[in-house]
């Protein structure tokens with residue numbers, strides 16, 4: 190009987206030394222030696238899989254890639270220094286001048302910047318559709334559309350996009366489907382099972398899950414990954430072997446961590462829903478979520494993020510952060526420690542009111558990354574912070 194991907198990923202390791210170590214060794218080396226000129230020639234001619242230089246490949250990095258490929262059900266992968274270099278590498282390796290990228294308006298802020306500010310500099314067109322209006326997707330495909338890029342659940346709005354629907358569309362028009370699976374993790378959702386060609390991750394978030402290192406990865410179809418590999422090996426966004434070693438270790442506990450993050454988040458969402466200070470609350474696995482039916486079809490759990498809108502708007506958002514005693518105010522998510530953020534006054538403060546609405550940032554939007562503290566302690570901190578907000 191074939192073992193479950195969780196078992197296979199946990200037990201996969203790239204190389205053994207003669208020491209019998211149980212934990213994988215860390216290959217902190219920039220380059221690799223050859224026995225003779227012929228072996229070196231063959232490696233450079235791509236006739237062997239020998240490591241050459243850690244900008245191209247490294248055993249510790251490969252172990253991390255292998256583990257993510259198993260969890261995502263992917264053929265191949267390339268790991269990068271951050272989530273953004275995985276996103277950018279997948280764009281630059283596969284898109285050319287004159288191509289069109291179709292994406293969704295509610296996406297991670299830096300991805301939004303890359304698509305709308307930098308891709309046009311290289312002659313790559315883009316357009317955005319609304320996450321919650323599937324009809325728009327087909328209507329927005331152009332003859333030169335080369336890639337569809339999306340996130341589900343979206344950051345920070347937690348909209349859910351139907352992966353099966355979009356992948357059928359991508360197949361129909363022969364377009365590459367590239368999915369940022371950062372919020373769900375491969376244990377919450379496997380986009381490749383629904384027909385995605387590529388999956389990118391910010392490993393910085395749930396994969397590390399302990400707020401220590403930056404990292405990113407793109408996995409998927411072998412031919413596409415090969416092009417991304419060639420682009421990255423020349424341009425240099427390689428993941429550090431040390432970070433890869435940390436991330437590889439982190440993956441061994443991803444399953445149990447995500448289970449608890451998700452059950453804590455569901456509990457908090459259930460308890461807060463309908464609170465008089467909130468105008469709405471969203472969590473993918475609450476039946477009240479607009480795309481609940483899609484969420485339960487394609488996700489194994491609702492993930493670790495809960496978001497809600499404070500009736501008191503911008504000022505309440507700031508006061509809510511100030512009243513918190515346990516939750517951290519920090520620009521990250523997917524940590525063991527719970528985190529609260531108020532995008533309208535922080536990460537998205539520079540956008541105009543219109544631009545904020547276009548990416549679904551409303552004035553009183555609070556995003557909670559639910560950590561692994563005892564769940565009632567997280568809930569009580571949120572409740573006491575809501576309690577002292579003035580009535581709207």
Ligand SMILES: *Cc1c(COP(=O)(O)O)cnc(C)c1O
Pocket residue numbers: 271272273274297299300340344369371372390391392393394403404405
């Ligand atoms: C954080 C994040 C990224 C970028 O990852 P970095 O590791 O910070 O570069 C991309 N997509 C999503 C959804 C994110 O949350």
